[in-house]
Amino acid sequence: QITLKESGPRLVKPTQTLTLTCTFSGFSLSTTGVGVGWIRQPPGKALEWLALLFWDDDKRYRPSLRSRLTIGKDASKNQVVLNMTNMEPVDTATYFCVYRQVGDYYDFWGQGALVTVSS
């Protein structure tokens, strides 16, 4: 059974760096084709894809946020970490950790973590 769970601060100040951790189980990030990514959703708004880490350490980022995002893994802990620098109030959103395998769709999602950016 595949599960993913997001953890990290729920409140960050403007200009700070957000670090979110996705702890997963039920699969290995070393398996060919597997990817773990992040998608966010501002309150009342649409889903917005942020980043994706593949089994072979290949990475993809949302072009408009590339300079602020870093995705990485701690394979020994079954974790994927997302760093987002220079947080602003517009970055207030629920951040979801997601899993994909064969195709470019996300068939498992974490419950989401609401992150508020405010001074």
Next chain:
Amino acid sequence: SYVLTQAPSVSVTPGQTAMITCGGTNIGDKSVHWYQQKPGQAPILVVYDDSDRPSGIPERISASNSGSTATLTISRVEAGDEADYYCQVWDSSSDQEVFGGGTKLTVL
């Protein structure tokens, strides 16, 4: 970058058929995926690769993709189908996932 356009809302009465569209330039050349999201919950995948359903998704939910429009069809709509629905594609030209703006399905 690639844009997916969805109508903000669709309303149907129980038992009727709901059609939710997702427009994009030559979207028929891409694989389209659909998600259902109920209030306060994470999205769930309801259709992948244009028209395939994950296990557990009822046959009442179907989808197609051709030309400039992908369509999610929900037959015999039930109150429990009330949710936001999002389409998604991979845009190879910009190397990113793209989501539509979402359609709120209201069951009257």
